[in-house]
Amino acid sequence: MQRLADFLDGIARVTASIVRWLALVMVLVQFAIVVGRYVFGVNSIAAQESVLYMHAALFMLGAGYTLLVDKHVRVDVFYAKASDATRRRIDVFGHLILLIPSMLALAYWSWPSVRNSWKILEGPISVGGIEAVFLMKSLIPAFCVLVLLQSLSLLIRLMLPVTSSEKAAA
Incomplete structure (x- = not known):
């Protein structure tokens, strides 16, 4: 089971190592858009939409990694002062x-929209934009799958017996 959890963690790590570069590219493209508009008087709707696409991809595809490294949003009202055993129970309940x-419902209810978008190869958001809304909509099921895989990995780890080194670290 440990090997399966490690494999699932690897998927999140590889995905994050790829999409993290979108943050840099996104900043550079946005900078070029601003310089182009205000210095040279040139504007590109496709370039503006590319920032939107990169932003969506960065957050949707990076969500599984965020869950892996425990940097997701958490309501710490009870969790912060709870014992390790209680935290494990809260985590299992949460997953x-x-x-x-939630991920299964989102995948189920969004799938018809994604399927239809691919069927018609849905065009740009704005006139002159990127003709690939179907690709952006595909981020929704990808997000669901990546978060589900990471949730499964974390559940596996929560179900494994606590080792003495983990007890000592706590």
Whole structure:
């Protein structure tokens, strides 16, 4: 089971190592847009939309890694002062009752829109924009799959027995 969890973690790490570069590219493109508009009087709707696409991809595809490194949003009202055993129970509850059903529902309810978008190869958001809204909509099921895989990995780790080194670290 440990090897499966490590493999699933690897998917999140590889995905993050690729999409993290979108942050740099996004800043450079946005800088070029501003310089082009205000210095040279040139504007490109496609370039503006590319920033939107990169932003969407960065956050949607990076969500699984965010969950892996425990940097996701958490309500710490009870969690912060809870014992390790209680935290494990809260995490299991959160994955099984909240996160996994939410991701499955989102994937289920968004799939018809994604499928239809691919069927018609849905065009740009704005006139003159990138003719690939279907690709951006595909980020929704990709997001769901990546978060579900990472949730499964974390659940596997939560179900593994606590080692003495983990007890000592706590």
